[in-house]
Amino acid sequence: MDSPVPDGKERFLTAPMIAALAVSTLLLALNYLAFPEFGSFGNENSIQWLISSWNKQTDYEHGWLVVPIIIFMLYHARKIIAQAPRRMDWRGLILFIPAIMLLMLSFRVGQPRVAVGALPLILLGGAWYLAGPQTARLCAFPLLFFWLCIPLPSFQQxxxxxxxxxxxxxxxxxxxxxxxxxxxxxxxxxxxxxxxxxxxxxxxxxxxxxxxxxxxxxxxxxxxxxxxxxxxxxxxxxxxxxxxxxxxxxxxxxxxxxxxxxxxxxxxxxxxxxxxxxxxxxxxxxxxxxxxxxxxxxxxxxxxxxxxxxxxxxx
Structure with missing residues (x-):
């Protein structure tokens, strides 16, 4: 007798997908943590620059609160996210195009804030690609909320x-x-x-x-x-x-x-x-x-x- 076909939830985390997640995580870690290309002396990676920029001079002392708030918003919506239908959607890769352009531009002009600004697009595009548009919609605001912790000089004017x-x-x-x-x-x-x-x-x-x-x-x-x-x-x-x-x-x-x-x-x-x-x-x-x-x-x-x-x- 044929075995029953597993439902969508059982098919969701396949071995190739886990491997893709591992490789993507490694590439993100290398890009944002392993390359000291920024800072006054070029000795900081983009995440180190971001944390060091949460100071009185930039008026972004509140920056450290953003990540806990994002975690809380995702936790608050955890049940709805878990109930959303999951399917791979190639349209999520479209968000990787502006993200990659921002990363290239950041190294070209030496602006770490541009590199950090690409991170929410990468995470949102990954959620869309791996879990589908409904999951991406539910995660969109919490992930894009990360932009509020990136210091922008125009505000200081x-x-x-x-x-x-x-x-x-x-x-x-x-x-x-x-x-x-x-x-x-x-x-x-x-x-x-x-x-x-x-x-x-x-x-x-x-x-x-x-x-x-x-x-x-x-x-x-x-x-x-x-x-x-x-x-x-x-x-x-x-x-x-x-x-x-x-x-x-x-x-x-x-x-x-x-x-x-x-x-x-x-x-x-x-x-x-x-x-x-x-x-x-x-x-x-x-x-x-x-x-x-x-x-x-x-x-x-x-x-x-x-x-x-x-x-x-x-x-």
């Missing part, structure tokens, strides 16, 4: 504009609490000379906070049970929320210096006010925008349970 906005918001906010100040460029000075001028430097412009909040809002929008256009609104709301949150932070520093201890305000409070003011205000703002778009309060226990059920059904 907005620092000056954000410095001016932050300075004006701090000046306006301080006046609400009866603190008389005047502006000199990006400096906030006390009219009565009660404390030394506060210089709203690039680090206080809010660019770091903006990039971190954009990352969080993107993940939040992806996990939410909202229509696509509402997800876009929720994501873009991070920009005004970050600006407002930073303005409140600077206002608190000025008020603390006026009515409290100027030295404490300029040092200790300056260093900790972002954690105490900015992120709680910004996260509450995201929750409020989400509630407005969803038409219900997401922090109510009954509504939160209902929201989780909807999210599971939507996937």
């Amino acid at each position: 907005a620092t000056v504009g954000l410095q001016i906005i932050a300075t004006e918001l701090g000046h306006w906010g301080a006046s609400i609490f009866g603190v008389d100040t005047y502006l000199q460029g990006t400096n906030i000075r006390s009219t009565g000379g009660h404390w030394d001028a506060f210089n709203i430097a690039g680090g206080c412009s809010g660019m770091r906070s903006l990039m971190a909040l954009l990352m969080l809002s993107a993940a939040w929008a992806y996990l939410s049970d909202l229509k696509f256009w509402k997800k876009c609104v929720l994501f873009l709301s991070a920009i005004p929320l970050a600006v407002i949150g930073n303005g409140v932070r600077i206002t608190s520093i000025v008020v603390m210096a006026e009515y409290g201890n100027p030295e404490f305000a300029s040092k200790t409070w300056h260093d900790w006010s972002g954690l105490l003011f900015f992120f709680p205000i910004s996260l509450f703002g995201l929750a409020a925008v989400h509630s407005l778009l969803a038409g219900e309060l997401i922090w109510k226990p009954s509504q939160r349970k209902k929201l989780v059920v909807k999210m599971n059904k939507s996937h």
Whole structure:
């Protein structure tokens, strides 16, 4: 009697496919880990450059959070991914074309960020080729989310504009609490000379906070049970929320210096006010925008349970 034909799941991981995965993993490891072609002295591979670029100078200190968030998003969708029909699809190899072009360009122009930018395309193309279009669709956002941890110089050019906005918001906010100040460029000075001028430097412009909040809002929008256009609104709301949150932070520093201890305000409070003011205000703002778009309060226990059920059904 003929043996039954194995189903798709049993045929999925064949010996040739396992061999192809092993070879592909080896090639990726060699390209991204074994060739020190980048860095100031050409002694760093692209992954080493990426990790070293998560610093204050690039305003991408949040970069180390991206990989754990990607893992969480894939884990959150694990059941839907496992239930998706699996089949090899040659169309997935199309994504390898721009990825290879980016890798070649990165070595030609000496830009490691271009090489790192090709990695999500390689992984997404591999998922599409090995498991089919539905699996690739489910993995697309988490994998492409990796782009948010790659420093882009163009974002740093907005620092000056954000410095001016932050300075004006701090000046306006301080006046609400009866603190008389005047502006000199990006400096906030006390009219009565009660404390030394506060210089709203690039680090206080809010660019770091903006990039971190954009990352969080993107993940939040992806996990939410909202229509696509509402997800876009929720994501873009991070920009005004970050600006407002930073303005409140600077206002608190000025008020603390006026009515409290100027030295404490300029040092200790300056260093900790972002954690105490900015992120709680910004996260509450995201929750409020989400509630407005969803038409219900997401922090109510009954509504939160209902929201989780909807999210599971939507996937």
